[in-house]
Amino acid sequence: MRYHNYHTTPAKLLFDAFNGKYPNQTLVHKRVLTNMIEKDDHYALELAAPGLSKKDFVLTMEEYYITVKANLDKEAESMKNREFDYTKFERKVRLPKHIQRDKIKAQYKNGVLVITLPKLDKTEIDESSIIEIQ
Numbered sequence: 001m002r003y004h005n006y007h008t009t010p011a012k013l014l015f016d017a018f019n020g021k022y023p024n025q026t027l028v029h030k031r032v033l034t035n036m037i038e039k040d041d042h043y044a045l046e047l048a049a050p051g052l053s054k055k056d057f058v059l060t061m062e063e064y065y066i067t068v069k070a071n072l073d074k075e076a077e078s079m080k081n082r083e084f085d086y087t088k089f090e091r092k093v094r095l096p097k098h099i100q101r102d103k104i105k106a107q108y109k110n111g112v113l114v115i116t117l118p119k120l121d122k123t124e125i126d127e128s129s130i131i132e133i134q
Contacts, residue, residue, distance in 0.1 A: 050111030
């Protein structure tokens with residue numbers, strides 16, 4: 001029978017990190033969570049990013065992808081434990097094809113960045129790209 005040394009198991013290291021035994025070791029959640037909501041005339045892409053201001057974001061669009069970057073120059077605080085950190089991240093999201101790219105808007109309020117993606121009118125959709133099966 002093989003015994004594991006409790007002092008070096010990943011579970012022990014994790015337990016110690018959460019209880020502040022290793023103050024220089026932090027477990028940080030870096031994935032920015034998103035919601036994509038479809039309405040009648042637009043899509044709304046929501047990104048949870050608390051603690052920032054609108055000047056901390058950079059939004060770019062290439063083809064059918066929008067990239068959201070944030071970089072808040074914040075002095076390192078002495079924390080006993082850190083489980084989340086939204087001061088620096090990058091998230092790339094694939095967009096729906098039928099949107100009005102020139103009318104995209106963004107608003108940051110209460111820790112949520114909302115990007116509004118207006119849909120093209122059905123008459124504006126290029127029908128030549130649709131092949132009807134008979």
